[in-house]
Amino acid sequence: MQLIGREVQLIRYPEGAVRPDDFRVAEVPVRGPGPGQVLVRNTWTSVDPALRLRLARQAPAGYFAAFPLAAAMDGIMTVGEVVESGAAGFAPGDSVWHASGWRDYAVVEAGKPALSGLGTLTRLDTSLAPVQCYLGPLGGMGLTAYAGLWHAASLRDEDVVWVSSAAGAVGSLAAQFAKIRGCRVIGSAGSDEKVAYLLGELGLDAAFNYKAGPVAELVRQAAPDGIDVYFDNVGGDHLGAALAVLRRWGRVALCGAVSQYDSAGPAAGPGDLFQATANDLTLRGFRGSSYLHLLGEMQREVAGWLREGKLRYREAITEGLPNAPMALVKLIAGHTTGKALVRIG
């Protein structure tokens, strides 16, 4: 009997805002695994802001490749269950992650690196946390927040920390990790509802809606004596505001620039790096996948925080694979609180 599976395909590179009809759902035959391969039935797949960068004829230099048209979209994190295995170390029933997401079934080659190593086929310990947590706090999101604070930003206990997009997948982890570390933490987000979530549910020390005024003024109100660390998920005016309020020897972890992902042409920079020179500031770009050696340590520590109730984690679940494009559109538009996931179902 021929197995048939659905997959989401990009059919046109969006100009300006992404629309759901830039994609289609195709039904394709699924072959069995060859030697060294496993067949996985995907159960949850990830929706990430950075996917936007690959919905273009040419992705930014140095980044992952653009998605091809009318083909399965490779390089999107997914968890699932092994159905059939031709590879040593994997057996039917195993929970795994890999990078062939946005489809029902995937044939994955064991040991073949994907997504800079982060998406290489890996067995998951579901006793630590529910399997979809590996697409959030126990996966690339957690690693990004962890590496960004501990390494890119060289976080110290006494730091005053500002996290932008603090209601987002990475931001909500970074903000809470810094709180657990004992820092004073300020979060920003794009709606009053998200601000209430930051203060009420995540317990941040201060939070603001960046649409309420000039960002630099809002940060200054929240941190009259300045900040030591800025965890940047936004870029543009947010980064410019951070440079203006960072104290001497301050640090910026450059995690991404979601404010720019939807625009054509060169992204707006922070405008002025003079403050970096004047105040001995360090801006450090980083990718979670550059810190794979910290993955196990991060997973043990973060799973502990989840079990102890120290870490709040909200999922924005979209039901059904065909709705994955809409989930991405909503995410880029800023209408998502917590980690965006699609239950393939």
Next chain:
Amino acid sequence: MQLIGREVQLIRYPEGAVRPDDFRVAEVPVRGPGPGQVLVRNTWTSVDPALRLRLARQAPAGYFAAFPLAAAMDGIMTVGEVVESGAAGFAPGDSVWHASGWRDYAVVEAGKPALSGLGTLTRLDTSLAPVQCYLGPLGGMGLTAYAGLWHAASLRDEDVVWVSSAAGAVGSLAAQFAKIRGCRVIGSAGSDEKVAYLLGELGLDAAFNYKAGPVAELVRQAAPDGIDVYFDNVGGDHLGAALAVLRRWGRVALCGAVSQYDSAGPAAGPGDLFQATANDLTLRGFRGSSYLHLLGEMQREVAGWLREGKLRYREAITEGLPNAPMALVKLIAGHTTGKALVRIG
């Protein structure tokens, strides 16, 4: 007998380009030193690109204060000879540096910090090098190049290094320090004559005139495999070009942005920091004066390189205190090769 000295005063804040007639030379009475003070006859005074930032009603936040109008300009490095001393540890005939430049005589308080500590009254060891070297390779310029490479850029032996404004005071030191370290060094400057100086006299591995084409293309031609370190004296398009050619884990020492100093309004940024995130790049702003603890070590090392002929050092000497403003105008316009100095005479 009343001692009379000349001093250069700013009489109007320039709008746009600085002009010599934004200044005047005044003759003022010079009083004797009080307790804890010394009277210094200045012999050489410094002309630095960053002075431009203080020729404004309001200097950038976090930077040194703006110069007041119709008064002596404080906070400019100078060397001279003690004429009369009321302070322990200083005697007539001592060579010293301090920060009350652009004037014939200064009464300086011993131990009082100036220019973030770099301009505090200090005795100089003229057996190491001629006294005006303390305004160049053995002073703030040397410390800036030294701290920028060794600390801000974490220089490694195998790095490919690009230094902008490489014919300038700090740039020519940074480029040569990196060569002495064994790195491959590319320099850029704003004229073919300066490029010839970089290749012929400083012995850099490659050099280009940034006016000859898009900067990013020129850097790529000089370093087809990319660079590891960019020592930034320019900002703007130069910094943007560096971000495009820096290899993974690359580093930028943000020393200054002379391209921006003459413009009103916010300075142009590099445009896009996405490459920093994609390639794990670090941009570190720094001021030489933040590394005062390295001053003695730097002076001993650099004086040795000067004696051994490993380090070429060119001075752009302007004769006579009244010509200091013109020297600054020429420096900002890019018509200076080597360290700009005024012999007060």
